[in-house]
Amino acid sequence: MSSRSETDIADKTASLLLPWYDRHARRLPWRSLPGKRPDPYHVWLSEVMLQQTTVATVGSYFAKFLARWPTVSDLAAAELDDVLTEWAGLGYYARARNLHKCAKRVADDFGGRFPDTEDALLDLPGIGRYTAAAIAAIAFDRPAAVMDGNIERVTTRLYAIETPLPDSKPALYKRVVAMTPGKRPGDFAQAMMDLGATICVPGKAKCMLCPLVQICTGKDIAETLPRKKPKAAKPTRRGAAFWIERSDGAVLLRRRPESGLLGGMMEFPSTDWTEHGSERFEDTGLAGLSADFRPAGAIRHTFTHFHLELSVHRGQADHKDAPPDCHWCPIDALGDRALPTVMRKVAKAALSG
Structure with a gap:
């Protein structure tokens, strides 16, 4: 693909995708309506829960946590055993321990208010590059490049990137940076997630319904993308x-x-x-x-x-x-x-x- 066509895609993606998102955004417990900024606590909590876990599974856990600990300061004051008990069934329990540590840091060092930049968020326990970008973009409208599995798949197909994952991640990140708009970056990130979850799905994508079909260079080989290295058998x-x-x-x-x-x-x-x-x-x-x-x-x-x-x-x-x-x-x-x-x-x- 020429650099010129890459530029065209980067320039046009947000303008095509955001109107679609305004009409078709998924209604999720932790999400505000398009154009509205959500509670950073809700964004952080949901993003940590959604790591390695499906949206369908997270919904009930998110509701339970909010009912028991309505604010990050409430969660910081909780006993770790209580947090682990409520987390049971979500798996990857290091997330729950880091969740509690992070809540304490936010309560003690930031007065119960999350910092609003990627760098400051990255300094908190359990927050990596993806989660920091998601919170910065969705909760604070910072133009951060968000990369989850859905966004990786959409971007891979959009640019017809045939390098297998995970080797293609640096190239994907570069393109997401280029596509992310300065205006409504949080809505853009969530629109890309929704597109991957509902239209640009694994296997056979629903290309005829996609708002990006006119600029997608990988639609003819979408079923083969993204390519992945063979996984080793589990012992x-x-x-x-x-x-x-x-x-x-x-x-x-x-x-x-x-x-x-x-x-x-x-x-x-x-x-x-x-x-x-x-x-x-x-x-x-x-x-x-x-x-x-x-x-x-x-x-x-x-x-x-x-x-x-x-x-x-x-x-x-x-x-x-x-x-x-x-x-x-x-x-x-x-x-x-x-x-x-x-x-x-x-x-x-x-x-x-």
């Missing part, structure tokens, strides 16, 4: 989880280390998750606690980088005191604990096994 890790019940009905929970996978979340004591895995209770590291176990089934769960298979064992112990980093939890209070989805599967297997 499978294995281990064992132990449902340990006291005679009064309380169940033993252990807090995972703050760093690493599911950091700070609660778990039923389990062995390390490795290629071969261990079925031995002794390998949970709970020295001094003994119980007789019986098999209660097995569960399978998929994380971003690996599959996990856990055998579930159920036993009874009469230890009044819990080991370090553990506590006894009444069964009917498990729903109030920060249990990740994989541990909810363990509970279901234990109670039905």
Whole structure:
């Protein structure tokens, strides 16, 4: 493609797309109407939740968080365990820990008001380049180049970029910078997202409905774009989880280390998750606690980088005191604990096994 045709696309995209957005913008819980500036807290909260998660899933979580913590200062004052509990099911729990840290920074250092520039936003916990650009553009109308999966796909097709992702990301970013208008950059970013979500969809795009079809150079090969490098097969890790019940009905929970996978979340004591895995209770590291176990089934769960298979064992112990980093939890209070989805599967297997 010549530099001249690239310039034409960059010059015309916003003028063609924004009128379409004014008519067809999706109505989302965190979004203001076109031309209206939303609450930065709502933008930030939704953008963090939407990382690696679908719009359909996020809606109910967003509503719950706002109902419980209406402002960023309210969220900053919350207990981390409460935040993790409300987050349970969204996955990628480091996001929840960073969400809480970021709320505290905004409350303590900025008086409960988000900074309005990309550079200042990037300095906050859990905010990377994409999230900083999205908040700056949508909440503060800064001409920031926003790049999510939908925008990558639209831009790839618009410019017929055949370099596979992720290698094409620098070229895509350069073009999004060129397309982003000085006026209504937040609406432009959301219009690009909506176009990718409803018209320029994965697979067969709905080109006849697209407001950019007249300037799109990749419409004839849209189904093949964006191209991606082959993904490596996910390995499978294995281990064992132990449902340990006291005679009064309380169940033993252990807090995972703050760093690493599911950091700070609660778990039923389990062995390390490795290629071969261990079925031995002794390998949970709970020295001094003994119980007789019986098999209660097995569960399978998929994380971003690996599959996990856990055998579930159920036993009874009469230890009044819990080991370090553990506590006894009444069964009917498990729903109030920060249990990740994989541990909810363990509970279901234990109670039905």
